[in-house]
Amino acid sequence: MRTSAITTLTSSFSLLQRARPFACGLLLVLGMPTATSCTRSATTPVGGSPRSEATVQPIDIKRLLAVADSAAQAQITAGLTPGMSVGVAQNGQLVLARAYGKANVETGVDVGSITSYKVGSITKQFTAAIVMRLVEAGKMSLTDPITNYLPDYPTQGHHVTIHHLLNHTSGIKAFRVMHEENRQRFRLDLTYPEMIEMFAKQPFEFKPGEKYEYNNFGYYLLGEIISRVTGVPYQDYLERELLRPLGLSNTMYCESSRVIPQRAAGYEYEGKTLINARYLSMHIGPAAGGLSSTVGDMLHWTTLLHGGKVVSPASFRLMTTPTVLANGDTIGYGYGLQLAELGSHEQIFHTGGANGFVSALAHYPKNGLTVVVLANSVKANPATITKALSRTALGIRVRDLPLTPDNIARYAGTYTYKSGAKTRVLKVYEESGKLHAQVTGGPAFRLRSQGSNVFIPSGNDDNQIIFTPSADRAAGLTIREGRWEVTEAKRQE
Template sequence: MASTRILLALLIPAFVAAQDLEEQVDAVVQKNLKALRIPGLAIGVARGGKVLLAKGYGRADLENNVVVEADTVFRAGSITKQFTAALIMKLTEAGKLSLDDELHKHLPDFPKKKHRITLRQLLSHTAGVRSYTSLKEKWRKRSRLDLDHEDLLAVFKDEPLDFPPGTQWVYSNSGYYLLGMVIEKVTGLTYQKHLERTLLRPLGMGRTYYDDTRRIIKKRAHGYDVRGRSTRNADFISMKQPFAAGGLATTVGDLIVWVQAVAAGKVVSEDSLATMTTRTLLKSGRSVDYGFGLALGNLAGKRIIAHGGSINGFSCNLSWLPDHDDTVIAVLSNSVSSGPRMLATQIGDIVRATK
């Protein structure tokens, strides 16, 4: 009987803390849902290897009044890039390529530029390859089409470099598209198959998909375009277009599994993770707060490793605080807004204050 009382005494504070966390998160989420007119979102929070909160808010489908649940699937946009970076690092560990390989070594048909472009520079957005998504009308008029690699490359391959590689940092979806092609060339598999075999299946990420608009995915959220007082269905985009730069769809639960696996050394080696999370050094000596597929910063003096994502009708944020008991915060939403980033920051403050 005494041992039972002791056990209860230990469990009650943890329960109260989790309950308090959920109440505070609920209040913050409801405020942002209303202010930003976000149709729906899912929140996942973990700390010390334990999931503290996984919950849906609002609507996944406005037309059919379907609520968001913890396991609702959202498009992840550029969160995909850290998966692509991890695949490259694993191929490096296996000796199948080097970060300092010239792009042309693996993709000889890509037009040679005035300056040498390396895989390392593509990973860190310092290669100067113009992002196809920045080529407004040239790309947008093709964005609804299921383009193969040759046709998508035609959008940007002949564009001049934005700057000599290694001298500046400019975000480039083209760089990660090319990295996806390198993965296919080296492995002999499609990006999707290699991703599934190497990462998704071994890690048990059964609710993460290489997205396909034709595929039936249970509990898939619909994307919306919210402008002022108007809400409409988001413009269609072929999911062949984002490819290795932004083609995944997932849940907050699977994103927590992903970060916890990365932290535990189940994805890449300790040395590879250190490389991925080291600030990029430009030729001028200036450092940039970005590694490989991961943005680097601090929250209240503690490291934060994060990345956002935005694609037609969806935005998201995934944050990892390794110095705060490996806290993970995942926010997925079905409209494009600053909400996920803001919520991740506010929830981070709540988690740090919750014992």
């Protein structure tokens, strides 16, 4: 079966030093669809309690710092973003925090220790946490139909539950924030009735629970439901009942008219020209992507969430349980959290994007490691830096073990696999004493041996090709992209 992957810190954080820069995947290559500073030793407390099973692994701080500086400066120099903040913590202790470039290009303000960025869809885990707290309080249930709270919502005969909204399986038509037509609409402070009139009457994409499709509108609806259950506007309830009690003083609803200390300006590019990000009303999705925050608060929040300080252990297990569709396929998404792996390390993460900003936040529970990258341009790639820092901190290195001619002969051959309705052909062959592979019509890539019949393709360190051993040659292979994206291929006789 093929499945789809889809704080405040303590005052010591103010020691953050500035770094002044010069002051999809293998399955796409294979033609397959995919789902959806301060440099210190690890002694600075971030807050909260680490999970008991987290194991501290020694981190090469010097190497981690070099990777952070190099990766951030490369993106700034390449004109991908004016500014960026990077943070790493382990088991509640600050390991590294760095600030790069400009928070505001027009005024020449540098990124600092508490520069605030819009964090986009990282907001969803906060929304999911509020829902779970309300469930714990007996004020709602995950199996409740949304019409219990939104009685006039046009479900078109479908049974849509809170659960379906949380894990993006509702089938409700999703809106694309950055679609040009929507960008014009979303300059307005649209009301709930206006949003329903505009989007809710469109046909469902699929039956609830049948498929997964990332859906901002679903989280917009969760925000409305939270408001109706609590009798308080979502953004007010979020700050009063969650953010302030947890000490997240630099995390807040980022309404444009609000005065937010140390707020970074957001940017876009027209060609190679940097421009101010176009206005987008936060009314279109406060519960989907309405927060702004800092590196420090993101690290602190993650420590608290994973340390049992936000929701109960049972609720957190539900938030981090992958979604199983009606056909039995598994999706690497829980409630407001994406679930994957990096190397052999379990990864709980989310990325975010808003007008002028992008972000990435990743946590590795068995190691107690958290990495966050925030940038003030939609062109930046924080996920790439997050991954590089995570690999460095976790000590993940791709090996390239030598192969004998007999080894190469055992793996060489032609393999076929299904990609949707199409049959793909993967040729594995020897060239200059190395093992290579190529899908018909696609680029060639080298296979680097990790031992035990496992290979990692050049150009994508996250994926694996695992050969199935047989007598004198491999009988087939498995393509793995993450924890649940698994595709079987058979040797062609």
